Amino acid sequence: MNKTNCLSFSLAELAERLGATLVGDGNRRISRLATLSDAGPSDISFLANKAYLKYLLETQAAAVLLHPAHAGECPDTTARLELDNPYLAYAQLSRLFDPLLAREPSGIHVTAFVAGDVTLGRNVEIGPQAVIEAGVTLGDDVVIGPGSVVGMDSIIGAGSRLHANVTVCHGVVVGERAILHSGCVIGGDGFGFAHDGGRWHKIAQLGGVILGDDVEVGSCSSIDRGALGDTLIGDDVKIDSQVQIAHNVQIGDHSALAGCVGIAGSTKVGRHCMLGGGVGLAGHLRICDGVQVTGMSLVTNSITQPGVYSSGTGAMDNSLWRRNAVRFKQLDDIAKRVTRLERHHGRSE
Numbered sequence: 001m002n003k004t005n006c007l008s009f010s011l012a013e014l015a016e017r018l019g020a021t022l023v024g025d026g027n028r029r030i031s032r033l034a035t036l037s038d039a040g041p042s043d044i045s046f047l048a049n050k051a052y053l054k055y056l057l058e059t060q061a062a063a064v065l066l067h068p069a070h071a072g073e074c075p076d077t078t079a080r081l082e083l084d085n086p087y088l089a090y091a092q093l094s095r096l097f098d099p100l101l102a103r104e105p106s107g108i109h110v111t112a113f114v115a116g117d118v119t120l121g122r123n124v125e126i127g128p129q130a131v132i133e134a135g136v137t138l139g140d141d142v143v144i145g146p147g148s149v150v151g152m153d154s155i156i157g158a159g160s161r162l163h164a165n166v167t168v169c170h171g172v173v174v175g176e177r178a179i180l181h182s183g184c185v186i187g188g189d190g191f192g193f194a195h196d197g198g199r200w201h202k203i204a205q206l207g208g209v210i211l212g213d214d215v216e217v218g219s220c221s222s223i224d225r226g227a228l229g230d231t232l233i234g235d236d237v238k239i240d241s242q243v244q245i246a247h248n249v250q251i252g253d254h255s256a257l258a259g260c261v262g263i264a265g266s267t268k269v270g271r272h273c274m275l276g277g278g279v280g281l282a283g284h285l286r287i288c289d290g291v292q293v294t295g296m297s298l299v300t301n302s303i304t305q306p307g308v309y310s311s312g313t314g315a316m317d318n319s320l321w322r323r324n325a326v327r328f329k330q331l332d333d334i335a336k337r338v339t340r341l342e343r344h345h346g347r348s349e
C-alpha cells in the first residue's frame with residue numbers, strides 16, 4: 001500500500017509498546033510499515049525469515065524489527081528493535097498503523113435502520129443501509145459496516161467489527177473483538193431435510209450460532225445455525241474465506257481453518273487444530289486437540305492422536321498419474337494375492 005499514512009510514532013514509542021530493545025535514535029519518526037526491499041527513510045520493516053537476510057543488507061528502512069542473533073547483519077545506518085519474535089511484533093505494529101482502526105467512529109448513518117428496542121453500547125458505528133433488527137444488543141465500540149444485517153435478538157460483543165454486507169441471522173451470539181468480513185453469513189439455516197422417498201421436506205433449524213472472543217471469519221464464509229443445539233466456535237478461532245461450517249459443528253479455541261475448508265454437520269474439532277486449504281471433514285467425527293490436516297485432504301474417520309495428517313496424491317505428470325490411477329484400482333487384488341502367497345509360503349515351511 002503506497003498511500004501516505006497520517007499516523008506517526010517515534011522509535012522510542014514503538015520500542016516501549018513492543019517491549020523491544022532499541023539500538024538507534026529513539027526520536028526518529030516512523031509513519032509506515034514496509035518490506036525490507038520497499039522501505040524508505042520514514043518506514044519500519046521486519047526480518048522474520050532468514051531467507052530475507054539478503055534484503056536486510058541493502059534496506060533503506062529507518063528501522064528494522066529483528067532477532068538479536070541478526071543484529072550484526074543490520075546496516076549501521078538502520079536502527080534496530082531487537083526482540084525474540086519479530087513476526088509477532090510486526091503483527092502488533094500492523095494494527096497500530098491500520099488507518100481503519102485509527103479512525104473515530106462516525107455514529108449511526110441516517111440511512112441505517114435501527115429497531116426501537118435495540119441496545120447500543122458506547123461509540124457504536126452503524127454504516128449506510130445497515131439493518132439492526134428488534135432485540136439486538138451491540139456492545140461498546142462495535143462497528144457495523146454498510147449494508148450489513150444483524151437479525152433479531154442477536155448479540156454483538158464489544159469491539160467487534162462487521163465489514164460491509166455481512167449477515168448475522170437471528171439469535172446469534174458474537175463474542176468480543178470479532179472481525180466478520182464482507183459477504184460472510186453467520187447463522188443461516190443448516191442443510192437439514194427429510195426424504196419421504198419422493199421429495200425432500202425441510203427441517204426447521206431451531207438452534208443458533210455462538211462465536212467466542214477474538215474470532216475472525218473471512219469473506220463469503222458460512223457458519224450454519226444448529227438444528228437443535230448451537231453451532232459453537234471457540235475463542236481465537238481464525239476462519240479464512242469461502243469456508244463452510246455446517247450445523248452443530250464445534251471448533252475448539254485457537255484453531256485455524258484455511259480457505260475452502262468444508263466441515264459436515266455435528267463434527268467436533270479440538271483446540272489448536274489447523275486445517276489446510278480445501279480440507280474436507282465428514283460429518284459426526286471427532287478431531288482431538290493439536291491436529292494438523294494438510295491441504296486438500298479428506299478426513300472420513302475420527303482422529304484421536306495429535307499430529308499431522310494427509311490424504312490424496314500430489315500433482316504429477318498426467319501420463320504418470322493415469323498409470324498410477326490404474327494401479328490404485330488393482331491394490332485390493334494385489335493385497336489379496338500377497339495374503340494368499342504368504343499363507344502358502346507359511347504352509348510350505
